[in-house]
Amino acid sequence: MNRINILLITYNQENLIRRTLDSILCQKEFGINNIVVNDDCSKDNTWEILKEYEAKYPNIMRIYKNKINLGIYANAWELYMHRGDADIYQFLDGDDAFCPGFFEELQHQIKNNHIDLSKSIAIYFDWKTKMPNGNEIITSQSIVKSNDHPFSHCIRGKVCFRGVSYSKSVVDEYVPPVLDRGLNLAEYTYDCQGIRLAKEKFYFPYVSTVYYAEIGVSTKLDQNTKYYNEEEIEKWKYYIETDGYAKCSKDKYWMKANLYRMRFKVKHCVTDYLKSVIYFIMGVKSYDLRPIKIAQFVFPKKRYLNRDIEI
Numbered sequence: 001m002n003r004i005n006i007l008l009i010t011y012n013q014e015n016l017i018r019r020t021l022d023s024i025l026c027q028k029e030f031g032i033n034n035i036v037v038n039d040d041c042s043k044d045n046t047w048e049i050l051k052e053y054e055a056k057y058p059n060i061m062r063i064y065k066n067k068i069n070l071g072i073y074a075n076a077w078e079l080y081m082h083r084g085d086a087d088i089y090q091f092l093d094g095d096d097a098f099c100p101g102f103f104e105e106l107q108h109q110i111k112n113n114h115i116d117l118s119k120s121i122a123i124y125f126d127w128k129t130k131m132p133n134g135n136e137i138i139t140s141q142s143i144v145k146s147n148d149h150p151f152s153h154c155i156r157g158k159v160c161f162r163g164v165s166y167s168k169s170v171v172d173e174y175v176p177p178v179l180d181r182g183l184n185l186a187e188y189t190y191d192c193q194g195i196r197l198a199k200e201k202f203y204f205p206y207v208s209t210v211y212y213a214e215i216g217v218s219t220k221l222d223q224n225t226k227y228y229n230e231e232e233i234e235k236w237k238y239y240i241e242t243d244g245y246a247k248c249s250k251d252k253y254w255m256k257a258n259l260y261r262m263r264f265k266v267k268h269c270v271t272d273y274l275k276s277v278i279y280f281i282m283g284v285k286s287y288d289l290r291p292i293k294i295a296q297f298v299f300p301k302k303r304y305l306n307r308d309i310e311i
Helices: 017-025 046-056 072-081 102-112 150-154 183-191 193-197 226-241 249-267 270-283 291-298
Strands: 004-010 032-039 061-065 088-093 121-130 136-139 164-167 200-212
Touching: 004 017, 004 072, 017 032, 017 046, 032 046, 032 072, 046 061, 072 183, 102 121, 102 200, 150 193, 150 249, 164 193, 183 193, 183 226, 226 249, 249 270, 270 291
Parallel strands: 004 032, 004 088, 032 061, 121 200
Antiparallel strands: 088 164, 121 136, 121 164
């Protein structure tokens, strides 16, 4: 059976981490090799709970704690450095969970489809969002079946890092996230690396993980703030400047469309506005030729909420 390592970051999640760990351990007979956890100096009882699970499952749990608080993505890289050896890697936040039966389904699909995990492979599944009011939203990742590279869909918000399994050869190619150009870029250069790097892709219509919205620790960057849009400018600039991010010519235009759109929202320069519309037309894919998407580019918001950013 293929060995699976689960990589978790935690911070102040004493009320949530048991649910996360239990969602994995109840499926441990389906190839769970290690649950690797890196805690970012939690101030609550998260670390004590992790030690409790380590004592109960010493052959599975591998827990680490930073000497100082590093922040989300520096902590994520510390976790990566402790990833261990496995055939498949799964990334999950400490306040989310795996769905029942997922690991059995994963092993089944790998076997039945003769997936060679010695290659650079990303396996996409659907995922679920659970809202505080109990409503649930299922997000399909079936778009990866198209001929386009999954990262082309990722930069357009159509593919997410949630619910993706990676082979060892993909994960071994990871590089440190960019931490000195804003949280938006740090997030995408860490969370979306596997999508960008994997050379082969598979998709199966099974709900893999649950994302619990509006709880736990998050960057909480409000999209109606000038701060957020300045961070987005840095992200899109980096994408344009860096080899390997644009997977086709339309991607480069799409990146420029978003860069100039964000510049217009910050500086209100008409030239930036016109460039954003032109590059949008050049870079848009057919699924974004919808009135609401076009309106977002033609009539971007320019007002911001005056509020602090909580990190």
